[in-house]
Amino acid sequence: MTTSDFYIVQPNDTLSSIARRTGVPVSELAKLNGIRNPNRIAVGKKLALSKRAVCGVNVQFLDRDHNPLRDLPYVIRYCGKEASGKTDDNGRAVAIQTDSPVDQVALFVRRAEGDLKEIATIVSGYANKLVTLVSPKLKLEARTRPHPNESQVDRQNRSPKQPADTQHHSSAGADERNDVGTTEGVLQSAWSWLQGELGIRTHETCDRSDKPVARVTKDAVSLEFLEKYTGETLAEADYIAAAKAFGCEVEVIRAIEMVESGGSGFDKHNRPFILYERHVFSRNTNPKHKYDEDYPGLSAKVPYTYGKLTKIKSVDELSADQYPNVGGKELNNEFSYQRLMRAYKLDKDAALKACSWGKFQVLGENYSGGFVSVHDMVKAVSKNEAGQFQTFLSFIKMNRLQPALQSKDWLHIARTYNGKGQNGYDLKLKKQYEALVKKRSQKDGV
Template identity: 40%
Template sequence: MNSTMFYTVKKGDSLSGIARRHGTSIEQLQKINRIRNPDRIKEGQVIALKAKAVCKVDVQLLDHERNPMKNAKVRLEYSGKSKQLSSGNNGRLPSIITNTPQDVVKISIARMDGTWKQITEIASDWGNKLVTLVSPKVMIETKTMPHPKGANGKPKPDPGRANKTPVTPPKKPEATDAKGKSHGDYGDGKGPKSEHQNDENGMPITKMTNDQVGLDFLGGYTGAKITEDDYEDAAKQLGCEVAAIKAVAEVETKQRAFDEKNRPTILYERHQFAKHTNPENKYNKINPDISSSIAYTCERKTKGGSVIPNDERYGAYGENQYKRLAKAYSLEKEAALKSCSWGKFQIMGFNYKAAGFNSVLSYVQAMCISEREHLKAFVKLVNADQIEKNALINKDWRRFARKYNGSSYKKNKYDTKLQEAYKKYAN
């Protein structure tokens, strides 16, 4: 912990003495630490010495494709101040520091006509935070083309829309189908592209394309469903009841193993991506929406009541998860694949060895094939951990949830959900 920012109260300390030794005031320490009675501090209590230790707010702007919005003009209003700032190449604004954690920050963005539009407001709250704002539109860089001129040197008259050759829009990406074709929503990972053309009358046309990294591991989907015989065989291998296995599938994905484009259901974990990049946390500063030491949250509000932006929450299974994965995949492929939970049983990519595979890529490719492959991986994963296996056999849902879902299982009530799902299938 930074000793210039924080101080741990020792026996015999007083707030006035701490303030005097660190060149601040009792009132300031009360404000930033939410201390109502300056005469009541406890030994071992950690006190922030400066506002920037707990009241710093960072803002990052991303477009719809999660590309940084650079050079955007933003106005921040807080603590009686108003600052007009421009975002950098990574979409980040310079940091601000509010007076207290209770201060509200109003965020406005400049329109093309120079007026301002307020897009949100947040509470500074306790603890430094990054607010990621995602635009519903794509930001592009292009240039206007000069109007074509005739032989007399004057601009050619516009022949009118009716006489123009219609521009054929780009074909929609081809979705994954049961024949195993890859989903084609993504390109080279460099964001939207602009292409300049002219129609037959010489009028300039700018065509835009949506472009992210290619997910080349997708393909091979067969659509094979898990049969009752498959469940019976898996239960025999594990020594548990069929209802117990079905309960896990129910809680993890509500029985939906693939999406409407025949891609395996995934949940992208940004804190896992940060952990598995080389070095760790490599992209936390420039890509905090997909790489952070802090996991996404299921909650809509913090304890202090401030709204958590949509991009800081998990969100539903589906397209949003694949957009996050595509962005991470353009940075580090293996780390990205390890950072998702895959398929019917939502097995994390970094568990590929326990699931019986030599590489995370081979594991993910198997998850793209069918539900039956998901079940095979689940059996191997549970068989590899005797504690987890015994918990499933004995229907010790608390212990199984802790092993399978981690220490946050209580918060998400995984053990309770597993027990209820088991009762349904057992009956």
């Protein structure tokens, strides 16, 4: 989407004047934005100008532990049309676009027998969205092998859908024993790109009669807030509206975003980018520093330090005193989640407060600027970029940073974000801001 997909209502605007200015008929504006009374539109309201801005629907299929259901046959019916295929490695179906925000979308999966099962019917709605469908079962991969006492006739009569010694997908209730840290078996999870750690595992063995058995184990911790992901993204109009409200330049807000996260709010598994801070966890437990002695890698009075790039696969191999630096943003995020999951087992509230979240890396400890609890904040930042933006705007207001944004007082902004020992963060903000302004000038031909 681009800025031209939206329009921010200005003082003295009418729907007719907006239609003349944008070339979008009044009837279409009303239809796209759910406007019942064209004579009443609020100043500052963001109006969609095209179907692609609000009528897009993406569907993702996950198992109970949010592992992608790959190669799942699906059918999507909408507006007299049909889209079908198999889900990709992230469990996603092909993206569709309805004719209007009130259109219904019916979602089906194809059973092994070939017939269709209707999973859900949704309404397109007034925003592009990701619909996440979570199965109550777990998906695992294992090998079927002939039993030692299986006769030749039995083998000949075996269903061709399940030949011996071939890999296939199954849905089953997995044994939920606490096997965090084990590396044996075949990893089956959304995190399979990091071998040997999180997720469901199958391990081939035999029972007492020498019959083949596939044992299934999974990690004990479930981060239930990740279920909230819908995936709506921010538009340029959102940044413009926020800058106008704060009386600052858009590039000031963008500079903070770029320095904090590089502009990315979610990793490839639809989890918010986070950074786990052990000293913040330590000061938020009850009593304070409760776990410092037993879990120094998760809880301490002093923060982690930055070390050299290290190629490792498990947080257990990482120094207890270091931030993750293991080969890229995605891997570093995985290690932060491993620490979060372990801290979450000890103290949920303290663990969530100890992470910086999303595009603007607002610390969970600062939830009170716009949320009743840290859990409410984390649900918002886990849902979409709008939730992450809301958290940032609340943080700015709570800390009364509007004047600093207006005057570009980088040192004050840096100290509010990172404390007095901000380690040159102010200079990074200034440099990023100047780069963005230069880019804008070049684009405008100045």
